[in-house]
Amino acid sequence: MSTSNSSAAPLVEMRNICKHFGGVQAVRDVSVDLYPGEVVGILGHNGAGKSCLMRMLSGAMIPSSGDIYLDGEKIEIASPTAARQHGIETIYQNLALANHLDAPANLFLGRELKTRFGNLDDKRMFEEAKGVLQRLNPNFKNLSDPVVRMSGGQRQVIAIARAIHFNVRALIMDEPTAALGPSETEMVAELVQKLRNEGIGIFLVSHDMQDVFRLCDRVMVMNNGRNVGSHKISDVTQDDVLSLIIKGSLPSGWRPRGAAA
Amino acid sequence: MRVFGSSAARAALVGNNGLSIRADMLHRISALVTLLGLIIAFAFLNSAFLSLNNAMTILLQTAVIGLLGIGLTIVILTGGIDLSVGSVLALSGTAAGLLVKAGLPVPVGMGGGLVVGTLCGMVNGFVITRLRIAPFIATLGMMMMARGLALQLTGASPVSQLGAAFGWLGNGALFRIVETQSNGLPRMVFPGIPYPAILLLIVALAATYMLKRRQFGRHVYAVGSNEEAAHLSGVNVNHTKFAAYALSGFLAGLAGIVLMSRLVTAQPNEGVMYELDAIAAAVIGGASLMGGVGSISGTMIGAFIIGILRNGLNMAGVSAFIQQIVIGGVVIGAVYVDQLRNRR
Ligand SMILES: Nc1ncnc2c1ncn2[C@@H]1O[C@H](COP(=O)(O)OP(=O)(O)O)[C@@H](O)[C@H]1O
Ligand SMILES: [Mg+2]
Numbered sequence: 001m002s003t004s005n006s007s008a009a010p011l012v013e014m015r016n017i018c019k020h021f022g023g024v025q026a027v028r029d030v031s032v033d034l035y036p037g038e039v040v041g042i043l044g045h046n047g048a049g050k051s052c053l054m055r056m057l058s059g060a061m062i063p064s065s066g067d068i069y070l071d072g073e074k075i076e077i078a079s080p081t082a083a084r085q086h087g088i089e090t091i092y093q094n095l096a097l098a099n100h101l102d103a104p105a106n107l108f109l110g111r112e113l114k115t116r117f118g119n120l121d122d123k124r125m126f127e128e129a130k131g132v133l134q135r136l137n138p139n140f141k142n143l144s145d146p147v148v149r150m151s152g153g154q155r156q157v158i159a160i161a162r163a164i165h166f167n168v169r170a171l172i173m174d175e176p177t178a179a180l181g182p183s184e185t186e187m188v189a190e191l192v193q194k195l196r197n198e199g200i201g202i203f204l205v206s207h208d209m210q211d212v213f214r215l216c217d218r219v220m221v222m223n224n225g226r227n228v229g230s231h232k233i234s235d236v237t238q239d240d241v242l243s244l245i246i247k248g249s250l251p252s253g254w255r256p257r258g259a260a261a
Numbered sequence: 262m263r264v265f266g267s268s269a270a271r272a273a274l275v276g277n278n279g280l281s282i283r284a285d286m287l288h289r290i291s292a293l294v295t296l297l298g299l300i301i302a303f304a305f306l307n308s309a310f311l312s313l314n315n316a317m318t319i320l321l322q323t324a325v326i327g328l329l330g331i332g333l334t335i336v337i338l339t340g341g342i343d344l345s346v347g348s349v350l351a352l353s354g355t356a357a358g359l360l361v362k363a364g365l366p367v368p369v370g371m372g373g374g375l376v377v378g379t380l381c382g383m384v385n386g387f388v389i390t391r392l393r394i395a396p397f398i399a400t401l402g403m404m405m406m407a408r409g410l411a412l413q414l415t416g417a418s419p420v421s422q423l424g425a426a427f428g429w430l431g432n433g434a435l436f437r438i439v440e441t442q443s444n445g446l447p448r449m450v451f452p453g454i455p456y457p458a459i460l461l462l463i464v465a466l467a468a469t470y471m472l473k474r475r476q477f478g479r480h481v482y483a484v485g486s487n488e489e490a491a492h493l494s495g496v497n498v499n500h501t502k503f504a505a506y507a508l509s510g511f512l513a514g515l516a517g518i519v520l521m522s523r524l525v526t527a528q529p530n531e532g533v534m535y536e537l538d539a540i541a542a543a544v545i546g547g548a549s550l551m552g553g554v555g556s557i558s559g560t561m562i563g564a565f566i567i568g569i570l571r572n573g574l575n576m577a578g579v580s581a582f583i584q585q586i587v588i589g590g591v592v593i594g595a596v597y598v599d600q601l602r603n604r605r
Contacts, residue, residue, distance in 0.1 A: 080493045090493075096487070097487065097490055098486035100485070100554055101483060105482075109490075109496065112479060119475065120473075162494075
């Protein structure tokens, strides 16, 4: 675990974020930070508001209120394009792929490479896509098939490739391993560690307690739209986190693990 | 998640067979085979079917549906529909006729017709993307409004005596050879390639280029495949849809001036139900009304299947009513065969 985080300035700060849909309060006054080279696990029940919170950072949703800071400066993330221009990339829970396009077209969707004459440079996009996809999964073939015909694992790899291929600074991974088998999950875990070492900040939304404890520096638990606990991973046990997820509070008499020792 | 499993199995199956031909390719090939089958069948039924003159007639007749079909293909690819093209064709054609009648030069009048068609398409695009009205309803409304306007402007009567120049585009031909006989009357040695057919070819090539080689085309397919994913990827969904409807309107305008030029009369009643033929052409050619699937080449084959069916059945003396029945059956058959293939 990197310990130098506390001295660096936060990469992303989300301050007092609220989101409601009519009467439904999906996110209630949540604040959370992300430092460069840090992995923050976002945990909580289904419907706790994890995806909503992340979608407000990726520009897919506009907060009802609250502020977002990048490198200490307040920014407005009005669209997915705006978020990407700030180096905030997202792997969406539903992957957000265009089914009838092939892998390179999906990877470069919205950021297509063009030739001098403004034509699509499909050859270069294919070569680049092949490089990044096969680095993630050496068995990746049939790049030119429409993604509707690909396996869940292959689709996930495309969504990941799309998020890391362009200058990413903050990466949002919304349940990236939910559709994956063990070896693919391992690939994602290795990737998370590699990206962290490159100084990229990662929000990892996950249900897998083992992955969270293996990969994350901190956890933030959401319950009913609220941030009910933000802790260094070394301070809590899996039971502590489970208690936060289920009851919205730590077990009675809890003291930080580090302090207790 | 089981959905992924089954499609993975299917992908593997395709891979094992070494079949890399894509489903849409297969559809186009089967449509092409159907087209060839029709040509052979009609040639046996009537020897005049294969004549040069008849070939040119078919080209001419198919040009209008083909132009509309190209516009509809782009709209259908975005996951939308344009029911207004038949009426917009009539409004654009009559607008061009009225402008020429009012004393404007033919090219200017026809340009005016194109502007009217494009404006109708832009209104469709605005209503769909800004007012968030479903494409079916928005273009149904435009279908009624454009027809009503065409009838109102002309008092429901044809605008005729537009001069020979007005008929040039619809009746002229490239490489036409006419010789003067000994009795002084002209005789056509070679009918030439009709300008409308050349226009159709140019538009089809341009549309194919736009859809396959340009960013706009990529975004058209993306929007029709998964609108939300396209938006999250930074595609301007509204711009893409707006442009698709504007293009469809422009092409309906172009089809309108071609058709009215051929008749050398501006007919506010022309083009009724043409939108259905154009949709049928796209669907026979493999376009999916769900969006994201389809091609210009497929639609061209579809347009020719309809054109040749009409022409061949006409020559065989089959009534217009029976023709409708046959074409309706072909549309359902084409989609059914496609579904079978995709279910496999
Ligand atoms: N677009 C939306 N419109 C209305 N309600 C929504 C929308 N998106 C999410 N919600 C609601 O917000 C709450 C939080 O959802 P979500 O963030 O997806 O939860 P999680 O990702 O933690 O499972 C849920 O009650 C959900 O029904
Ligand atoms: Mg979620």
